[in-house]
Amino acid sequence: MRLLSLLRPLRLALLSLGLCLLAACGRPPRAVTTAASVPPPAAARGAAPREADEYTRYELLDPESARFHILYEVTATEPGATAFFNPIRKGSLASDESVRDQATAQSLPFEVVSGAQARASGLPDADLDTNYIRIHLPRQVPAEGGVRLLIEKTYQDAKSYFREGADRIVFSRPLGIRRNAIVLPLGYELIGCNVPSQVLTEPDGRIAVSFMHTGPEPAPLVLKARRLGK
């Protein structure tokens, strides 16, 4: 009896070790996630970020067109993911989309899908009222790594980019990305910017405004420029 009581802690330790081994064997390794697998909902994932290192460059085009070209750098970081979804902002008309793998400079296939299609194909928390660019990644996102993308598109959005008077333009847009640059059309000078920004001149003479935003809400950017007299 006394011997049994002495062995009890040893039995408990062995039982714990066995349970741990069983659990480890039963857990699917992350690396086997397949192309067809659907990422679990954000809540189940502990809201792990799907992307990192975002930077956006807006190039304002002809003010009459209300169009601006966007170059969006982003790293897909969800391990095992084989698709990446980039929302198309409501109110903006997108065109001229292209996607490149920054590591290889290879163009990547993509298509524009509805929110419902995004939900069904890899983005379970997609907004049903939003369209997305669904990008086919060239390889699974590695654990402890990422797939660096350059997404280009042109938006037409007269609410964000418009003329004010004869010689002024306004770019007014809340920007949620932390790192941004806005390039004025050639021949325009900066006369207003409500978000503290660096001001730089591009090699072709265009004025660029660049800022890093650290606040919790999107930066409520209002940028004004005036055509330089010739």
Add this chain to the structure above:
Amino acid sequence: MNGFRARLGLLVLLAALPTAAQQGPSEEDRLVQRAHQDREIVYFLQQPETHAFDLYHDYTESRPGVGRYLNVVRKGSAASNPSARNLDAGEALSVETVHGDALAKTGTPEDEVVPPDAEVVVVHFPAVQQGRSVRLRIAETYTDPKSYRSEGDELVFDRSFGRPRNSVVLPAGWYLTASSIPAMVSETSDGRIRLDFVNPRPDEIAVLIKAKRREPAAAPAATPGTGRGRPRRAK
């Protein structure tokens, strides 16, 4: 063993150096509440060939018994046209410019350490009474070819700012082409470009601003029937 002794000797030597020389600002200086600091400076650049800029500097004095403010002119800058106002009362204050060595004879414990060869603008005001304070505005013109100059067709304003809030207004007729430090940009009522810098950190910012001259505005096209304006030449 000799190497060890040499390293040990170096460590002892480093330890013997004054703390300030090793670490820069004191802990006390570094742990001040930046958001409550009340100094701000606005610079108004004159045309760059003058190397001159007007500035005003607002400051609240709240130390009981203090009745003068010393503005030590930065080395390399020359100050002129000093003036001062009590912003609480809207009254002009008396101002004099003295050298540091002359000041040393009349210095008070509240005064900052002034190098003997420094140029100092001294603002006099009724001594602050216990529990009260006074808001001061000191205005002057600095000339500093190193900080403010022309380079080709650009003006360059290159100066470090230590205060939490600083602003720079470009001269009339110039547009902004570069600012190394993030600034808010706006247009003054008379069409000059103003940059507002906010530095929440207890350090200095190395501001580098560049600007170019705007082309003169084109003459308005002739308006039929008014007789005003001339048709522009085709370019």
